[in-house]
Amino acid sequence: MASRYKDKDGGVVLSFNGQWVSWAHTAVAYTAFLSALIVGVSLHYHKIVQNEFYGYPDEWFPSVSATIGDRYPERSFFMIFIAITSGPRFALVGLWYILTRRSGSKLPGFVASMGLLRTLTCGGWTYITSTDDHDWHDILMISYIVCTLPWTTGCIALSPPNPSAIMWRKRLAGLFFGTLVPLIYFFIQHKVHRVAGAYTTYAFFEWALILFDVAFDAVTALDFNTFEISVKDVKGISKGENYSSVPSAVLEKEKEQITGGFFSIRFTTADALDTAASVYHGFVFWSMLTSLGLVVWYFPLWHMGISGFEAFVMVTVAPSLLGIGLFRSFVVSNLRLVHLLSLSGVAAYLVLDPVLRLCTVGLGVGLSCLGWASSLHADSVHNVRLETKLLGWMIGLILSATLKFAWTTNNPIWPIMHAANGGWNGIGLVLGILAALRFTRKGPLTGGSLSDEPKQQGSNVLAAFGIGGLFFGLHSLLSDTSTMILWVWEGYPIRGPYFSTHGWFTVAAMSVGIFLGINRPGLAGSWAQYAVGFVSATILTFFTHWFGYYGGLGLAAYLMAVSVPLITNAAKKDPAVTFGLGFLLYNFLVLFHVWVVAYAFVPGGPLVREHTDWVMLTTMLMIAAGVHDFNSSRPRHQPARRPSPSQHKKYFGLSTIIVNILFMCAAFRRFPTNDYKPYHPEDRILTAGIWTIHFSLDNDMWSSEYRMRDLIKEMEVDVIGLLESDLQRIIMGNRDTTQFLAEDLGMYVDYGPGPNKHTWGAALLSKFPIVESKHHLLPSPVGELAPAIHATLDVYGQLVDVFVFHSGQEEDPEDRRLQSEYLAKLMGSTDRPAFLLSYLVTEPLEGNYNTYVSDTSGMHDVDPTDWDRWCEYILFKNIKRVGYARVSRSTITDTELQTAKFVIPRSDAEIQELAAQSAEERDHRVEEEDVPEGWRYPAMFRGEGVRDHRYHVFDEPRYYN
Structure with missing residues (x-):
């Protein structure tokens, strides 16, 4: 360090070059x-390489967290040096602000504030270790990583014209963010898949992240040599002078490319509010549209057939009314009123009667479709205004998918939500009103007459086909990030994406797609791009695991990209046809994709039975019609024109990044812990249950997950089979109840046959690890496909097989006979302890019952004297059954919760002994006081019970010994 006395220069007695701040920060941080x-x-090698699953030699290199937080004295070494680091760190942030501040620019202050916040959160996660408080350690760690993004990109954007410094920042930033991908991958391999050695590989990437992070800040040494600490600027670079041989314009353009130009935005509060309002208003549209199918579905669900209320799906064709001149003039002149009234779809949660709530939602959806079609058409003559509305509409879809992920596949402002089940309807409505007022603050640009506008080339009808196929694709596949993941899901061991750890990939693909479309609409609407989308759709439809999901990501990007040219093209034509007919065609596809599963309940259903491939093909052909019209509508020799201003694109780009960050924060919160514990491990008890959940809508049209969770938890169920559980279709809201239940109750989950397998669903949740699972579609030549899961669980060190099964309908006796034979052979294929959780559609001791309970299956009835059953049955073999209880459903569903308690055998000899028991020994009943405390059912459900749940049929549980 150079120092000198300078009495002649203002009394400065000591000075040193500013680069030493950087070097001091780097040296002390690395030392820590x-x-x-x-x-x-x-001192503690074997202890710090040990994790919750493996130790040495499987794991042989420690993670950062284990090294710095778990043991003395290494923890003390780290904390002492990291405390010393804070001084140079604050000085580094301060000097960077002084170096980069410019008159009229707010960016240096923002970047400096991110640097300070990053420093404080670093102190948080280093001084609050995962051992001290796991939640706060993780919160501060993820906050640090989130702050690193604007700090890193901001430093690049503000870099002085120093080519060497810019080069190193680019490289180190790329290495830092590139390392996050394998880091997350190997953490998932360790935490979710429990791969031996994966944590060691993860640790190397974690240490690399530290090295790159500190090295990025060390690059400031190349810029701080302009400072002499007193502080005095000896080269004038802080005043904007250039000392590089490379022209400043070249370097500024390079920095603009690296940061996407986001940091060159001229920030104004008005533009920020306009962007936020547009995105939120788009979110409200998608929230209402995706809720319509849900509230319509409630009625045929409870009527067990067509109810007549299905006609409400047609409210989306409201834009066809724009073909009436006077009506169109009124709508265009009163767009604010139309958009505000459309919020009735959000306010519908205030209406308790299901029929009136459906009417309210229908009104809101119809007005919303009408308002958006009119707004787009009215602004179609102004490219920038049309782009802002289109971006708000599409990014609103990304926000909708993000909030659904954060609420475990429920939308917080849906009309099936309210405060009791996690809804934020009131807040959503207030924000919706503010957004609608802001969204409509500028008047329409066209008048009320179509004749006053230039004739648009091409075909209105073909454009309408494109809109119909596009909106169906967006709604059916992209309104929830887990939909395509469950299309390719095939059970355990996990060989593809997982809904809670890989959902962001779908959002990322959607984000890339929309900005490809807005920046290169010609490319997005080209036939070459269509070919990519078509191939992606084919891969998603016919392949599973990661390869199938890669097709889904390609399709997600394509649908978002092609939405720009198709919607732009439709907006510039007759909206009564392009959007009115377009939504009619969309409704056709909605019904089509329901018919492929519900063929037993609808006229002509067998013609499209199990043809999701036909649905996908029809969707892509309709999009092809739109692509054809887009290309034929474009002038052959389009005159060159100045590109539209890009400031609004940058605002929407930033809003998309914010939405992506929100998604990643939610993903971090939802990351599976896989440390689930059964309720009575000391007694080796497994409590099993079967429940037909009726698609998670209760009798009053509210989402029922919270109420289901409470009963399952209070009944202390360790393993449960759920039937009628596949909600990944438009009419069911593209939901997944199993995600909420598994995460809230602490259970592993197998969704069962996916939504493209044409069943009503079977799912398995287990407190015990699922070693392996296979999905079966049982013979169903006439009626509905019958789904089954055959899973092997690791229960207290013993492998136990569990079967979850939903039989065919009463109207199809041959189907049910064939299914009983198939399942009996499947259950007979294992000699392990096993039990069946099922919906059999048979009387006790009669008919197909004697195929399920037979020498072929080896299964026994949980209680042969229970005469009051028709659907739900629990069977078992080679396992000790000690309890059986049936609990009333209240108004949650139409079927009770049926449960059984088993004691898990400890050895093969004990299994053989259980297999040799006579029926009299096996079914010997005893009183509750004769069984251990840990074997007993909760007393809270005796008598009148709680919340309308009580033991019924026998009025109390039954016990066996």
Whole structure:
């Protein structure tokens, strides 16, 4: 460090070059981490490489967290040096602000504030270790990583014209963010898949992240040599002077490319509010549209057939009314009123009667479709205004998918939500009103007459086909990030994406797609791009695991990209046809994709039975019609024109990044812990249950997950089979109840045959690890496909097989006979302890019952004297059954919760002994006081019970010994 006395220069007695701040920060930070690593490996090597699943030699290199937070004295070494680091760190942020501040620019202050917040959160996760408080450690860690994004990109954007510094920042930033991908991958391999050695590989990437992070800040040494600490600028670079041989314009353009130009935005509050309002108003549209099928579905669900209320799906064709001149003039002149009235679809949660709530939602959806079609058409003559509305509409879809992920596949402002089940309807309505007022603050640009406008080339009808196929694709596949993941899901061991850890990939693909479309609409609407989308759709339809999902990601990007040219093209034509007929065609596809599963309940259903491939093909052909019209509508020799201003694109780009960050924060919160514990491990008890959940809508049209969770938890159920559980269709809201139940109750989950397998669903949730699972579609030559899951669980160290099964309908006796034979052979294929959780559609002791309970299956009835059953049955073999209880459903569904308690055998000899028991020994009943405390059912459901749940039929549980 150079120092000198300068009495003649203003009384300065000591000075040193500013680069030493950077070097001091780098040296002390590296010392903090590396000293802890050296001391930890020297003193506690085997302990710090040990994790919850494996130790040495499977794991042989410690993670950062284990090194710096778990043991003395390495923890002390780290904390002492990291405390010393804070001084140079604050000085570094301060000097960077002084170096980069410019008159009239708010960016340096923002970047500096991110640097300060990043420093404080770093202190948080280093001083609050995962051992001290796991939640706060994780919250502060993810906050640090989130702050790193604007700090890194902001530093690049503000870099002085120093080519060497810019080059190193680019490289180190790329290495830092590139390392996050394998880091997350190997953490999932360790935490979810429990792969031996994966945590060691993860640890190397984690340490690399530290090295790159500190090195990025070390690059400031190349810029701070302009400072002499007093502080005095000895080269004038802080005043904007250039000392590089590379022209400043070249370097500024390079920085603009690296940061996407986001940091060159001229920030104004008005533009920010306009962007937020547009995106939120788009979110409200998608929230209402995706809720319509749900509230319509309630009625045929409870009528067990066509109810007549299905006609409400046609409210989306409201834009066809724009073909009436006077009506169109009124709508265009009163767009604010139309958009505000459309919020009745959000306010519908205030209406308790299901029929009136459906009417209210229908009104809101119809007005919303009408308002958006009119707004787009009215602004179609102004490219920038049309783009802003289109971007708001599509990014609103991304926001909708993000909030559904955060609420475990329920939308917080749906009319089936309210405060009791996690809804934020009131807040959503207030924000919706504010957004609608802001969204409509500018008047329409066209008048009320179509004749006053230039004739648009091409075909209105073909454009309408494109809109119909596009909106069906967006709604059916992209309104929830888990939909396509469940299309390719095939059970355990996990060989593809997982809904809670890989959902962001779908959002990322959607985000890339929309900005490809807005920046290159010609490319997005080209036939070459269509070919990519078609191939992607084919891969998603016919393949599983990761390869199938890669097709889904390609399709997600394509649908979002092609939405720009198709919607733009439709907006510039007659909206009564392009959007009115377009939504009619969309409704046709909605019904089509229901008919492929519900063929037993609808006229002509067998003609389209199990043809999701036909639905996908029809969707892509309709989009092809729109692509054809887009290309034929474009002038052959289009005159060159100045590109539209891009400021609004940057605002929407930033809003998309914010939505993506929100998604990643939600994903971090939802990351599976896989440390689930059964209720009575000391007694080796497994409590099993079967429940037909009626698609998670209760008798009053409210989402029923919370009420289901409460009963399952209070009944202390360890393993449960759920039937009628596949909700990944438009009419069911593209939901997945199993995600909420599994995460809230702490259970592993197998969704069962996916939504493209044409069943009503069977799912398995287990407190015990699922070692392996296979999905079966049982013979159904006439009626509905019968789904089954055959899973192997690791229960207290013993492998136990569990079967979850939903039989065919009463109207199809041959189907049910064939299914009983198939399942009996499947259950007979294992000699392990096993039990069946099922819906059999048979009388006890009669008919197909004697195929399920037979020598072929080896299964026994949980209680042969229970005469009051028709659907739900629990069977078992080679396992000790000690309890059986049936609990009333209240108004949650139409079927009770049926449960059984088993004691898990400890050895093969005990299994053989159980297999040799006579029926009299096996079914010997005893009183509750004769069984251990841990075997007993909760007393809270005796008598009148709680919340309308009580033991019924026998009025109390039954026990066996």
